[in-house]
Amino acid sequence: MAFLEVEGLGRDFPGVRALDDVSLKLELGRVHVLAGENGAGKSTLVKLITGSDPSPTRGRIVIDGKDVAENPEKFRFIAYVPQELSLFPHLSVAENLFIPYDRADFTGRLVSQRALEREAQVYLDRFAITAKPSALVRNISVPDQQLLQIARASTNKHMKVLILDEPTSSLTTTEVERVFSVVKSFRDTGHAIVFISHKMGEVLEIGDDFTVLRNGEKVADGRIADITERDLIRAMSGSEVSFEEHFRPTPPAEPPSGPPVLEVKNLSGHRFHDVSFELRHGEILGFAGLLGAGRSEVMQTIFGYLKAKTGTVRLRGQPHVLGDTSHSVGHGLLYLSEERKLHGILPQLSVRENIGVSILKQTMARFGISSSKERALVKQIIAAYDIKTASMEKKIFFLSGGNQQKAIIGRAMATSPSVLIFDEPTKGIDVRTKAEIYKIMKRLAESGVGIILISSEMDELRKCASRIVTMYAGRQTGSFDNATTSNETLIGAIFGSGSHSNAA
Amino acid sequence: MQRKNLSFLLANPLAGVFVALLIIFVLSALLSPYFLTSYNMSVIARSLAFVGLVTVGQSMLLILGELDLSLGVIGGLCGVVAGMLMMTVGVNPWVAIVLGLAFGGVLGFFNGIMVTQLGLHSLVLTIGTAGIYGGINLVLTKGVAITNIPKQIQFLGRGDIVGIPVPFIIMIVVLAIAAFVTLKTPFGRYLYAIGNNPAAAAMLGIKVNRVRVLTFTAAGMLAALAGLLMVSRLGTAQPSIGDTWVLPPIAASVIGGVATTGGVGTPVGAILGAAIIGIIENIIVLFGVSPYWQGVVSGTIVVLAISFDAISRRYMRRDA
The missing domain is CATH 3.40.50.300 (P-loop containing nucleotide triphosphate hydrolases)
Known part of the structure; x- marks a missing residue:
């Protein structure tokens, strides 16, 4: 019994x-x-x-x-x-x-x-x-x-x-x-x-x-x-999800000329110290580390949500102003927080309004925001990112976590960014939706958007990232080519032990 | 098709408060023969105009997740300052009105800057600034009204156009602008975004603090406008103007569907709420209820209205 x-x-x-x-x-x-x-x-x-x-x-x-x-x-x-x-x-x-x-x-x-x-x-x-x-x-x-x-x-x-x-x-x-x-x-x-x-x-x-x-x-x-x-x-x-495959973007045929998409030099800020890395065209750059290693803080500082102490950031070769999120968004640098409820959704507003707030440039007409343009665009985004909702007027609060996440990604993409930072994008999300998000990231990277992926799941990083930067206790402990690095080396770097070899 | 239209109407968040207003209006008309007289209607419209202007500003602040308890005092102080400019300094009355409006903007701006730059809670800060602004009022006037406001501007407060009180027309114009701004402009979308989730709004690249300061400034100017219209209606700049504009606009906003937690509601709803309060106050007077009881009656109705709203919202949530 x-x-x-x-x-x-x-x-x-x-x-x-x-x-x-x-x-x-x-x-x-x-x-x-x-x-x-x-x-x-x-x-x-x-x-x-x-x-x-x-x-x-x-x-x-x-x-x-x-x-x-x-x-x-x-x-x-x-x-x-x-x-x-x-x-x-x-x-x-x-x-x-x-x-x-x-x-x-x-x-x-x-x-x-x-x-x-x-x-x-x-x-x-x-x-x-x-x-x-x-x-x-x-x-x-x-x-x-x-x-x-x-x-x-x-x-x-x-x-x-x-x-x-x-x-x-x-x-x-x-x-x-x-x-x-x-x-x-x-x-x-x-x-x-x-x-x-x-x-x-x-x-x-x-x-x-x-x-x-x-x-x-x-x-x-x-x-x-x-x-x-x-x-x-x-x-x-209810269907076969091929999960053996990886989602690493295919590198472009010829190495891209010009400066890297994002160049971070000796950046220090709240709870992290002296971080430097480059994000190249068409790659997904993974960030690995323990909880509290400072990965989110680094990204929020680059994005301008947290204050930087020292260091410089260049976006497509141009010096980037730090400490101003609207400047970052205006210049195509977007950050999608791991805390969807805290930093992502506008809970009491509808799916339409949640997406609409990011596409105002496209929906403005002579007499204010055009509802018909807005509805048409939002409809496109809902279809393109396969957001499951009964209607676009439904409050986003009532959508499942995976669909909220897709709405947030769709909203960010509508502004055609050049750099997109994903902070734990699949936290609390089911396997199939995970695979969908990986595919979206891969597609974006291959279309030329620079992607940074912070994740605590080693499996996720191994599947998606081109290169992986490791952090431990607020410091950068390495930068590795994903395909040619062993798990042991990566885990060593995450726990702050071993030689800080820079394989890539 | 017909049914679809009907359900769309019912789904509109303003439907509840509008129906409530209609019921109260019809009941009042049935209960008192004096209610529908044109004189009484214009009394209601005129008094709704003043409180309404403050309500428009306050409701936008509430949508933003803020609150300004000094708006009433700002109205009073700006009225008195404009009155002194006219009578004591001898400034042209129209110029004095413009200066009074600007001063209201400055006072609201100061509230906004303190809230955003020092990260103060607006409720607490504006309790303080309400004390300061009200105190300055008394220091300037020593509690004595400034009389003999020039006739040429009294039209603004006392006049009628085709039988409709001028301040009411001004309030409706302001409301129309506010409705357009909240529903049809990026600024309006930012109000709701910030009111819903300030951190998410910042992550979206919205200049959160700029929107906050601008809204405080606008609310201050609207309060000043109400104060100036009141001065021109009374023909005297009384230090006590605005004393009753503190809580009713907040109650009106809540009745009209604006959440005190921010992010929800519209200025139009808030004005419908203000109209409900205005009619109730009017009918209490028409019935000759003892003034001692008026607060009890109108307060009870406000509590009933918001309880009803909370209960109906709970059922709607179950639906969703």
Whole structure:
């Protein structure tokens, strides 16, 4: 008898069947992988089994042998860790762990700070979190924050099922190992774990069972041991995604004359020091490094969002003014942030307005912005970048992450830039959309746009980049030709060890 | 086809506030025989004009994600300064009006510069500058009104053109310009972009601070315009002008669909909201409600209106 059983579960929203006839069995002591593309219905399912959406349209959920429709208190066995960080940045680590206090058995009107911190240390040790219990959460590292979120969920004394939604999306390899060891220890102590991730390698490594959703329906389930990566991807996307191929741009037939597209010399700024590199015509230049190595800071400084301390940047041979984003955009240098919600979308505006704000030069007519021109252009962009939306008037907030990303890329491309900087463009995006974004980058590079790709996924860089620059702790540790460099050399440079050989 | 048109109308974010205005208007007409008289209509239109001008500016600031609590005081101070220029210094009244408008722009500009350059929160900053501007007003006038404003400019505040009060016409012209700017120009798109997500707007290459300062400046000028029209209507420059222009424009904007968190709404909606408040205040007077109760009644209606809005929005979100 499975601990949690879902039968024929369905959820309708006005006009949309978000989930239909889904069944799922979670057994204690096993890791269950929930896979599916963005918008496949994973979140809808999770909301139903955590009780945060209490009204399934069809079907039933049985936890611990009882139907939750009659026994809603059974939801207390379920703990959920959302993908986005949802901690209180101005409270201490200990306070974050135990809020709300009564759930963690801190009863009474007064909370002793000392008792709280003593108890917290137990959890921090178990999760190998290095931060002090008294530290403010905003001052601790992102990996520690991510682990703290899991630790917080586990302070629920009743927890039997732990749902992790993309727990590794902003972590690098070593930190992923920490998450895995936590997952394994929960599994070994008789918990059921639901693991949601787009990273195939992780899923295959940690999972015992799997369920694949597509368009709100269950399309496959079984044991991880019985399937291959290819099977899983095929089940998720419903078609063969050739993922063996690489997406490196074909170099131009004759080496381009003239200055490089972008030339950065001895640039220093907030959290990075003395960075120099060249971006040549028609190439994708990868940037590898650990979280906090300073890659985003370098790019945001070149773009003008952060202030530079020293150094120069030349764009197509011309000196580039630093510290002014509108100058950069005006001169065709664009930066697409890894934080789509924070730095990318205008959430309350429609898809049309989100794209329209970047194509005003083309839509201006004598009497202001022409709505017909705007609609026609936006329609073209939606088609060209295959943005899936019910209508261009839909608020962008309601689109899936992958489609938001495509809208942002389409918007940037509408201004015909000469340099495009992608910062983690596929974070939280499903395999098929990933491949689409890689293809777009390749196409752009081959059409002469200079592309910089920051990524924490080594696999992504190996697949897409022509050359790879590595950074460690705010310093540049190398620059390598992708095709001729071994993984070991690259990883050494990312961890700041080994000789800083410049192969390219 | 017919149904499609209807649903399009209902989907328009202004539909709710417009229907509410219509209902309140019809109810008022049914409840009081005096409501529809041309005299009463022109009273409503004239008072809507002054608060409306401030509302246009305030609503654009709110769309931008900012707020200026000193707009009322700016109106009062500019009225008094223009009055002194006319009466004490002897400047030509028309020149004094232009100078008064410019002064309003300067005061708004100062708010904008402080907010953008020092990164101050506009709510807190303008509580402070409202104190300063209001204080200067009292220092200049010692609390005494400047009387005998020249007859030649009183037309601006008191006059009618084909029975429509001049200040109301001015307000409608200003509103039309504001509607055009917000909907049809890049500047308008930038307002919404910044109000939605300032960091994303900066990433798009929008000159965020320039847009902010310009909007503060424009709002200051509109407040000054309201103050100057009030001076010409009263025939005296009273230090207390603008005292009641602080909260109603914010309430009107919210009723009209402008989110206090920024990025959503239109100046037209805000003016419809102001009209709702204006009619309610008028009908309270017509019914002879005790002045002590007026605040309670109009406040209750504002709370009801925005609660209704919040609830209906929650249902719309479920749809999406």
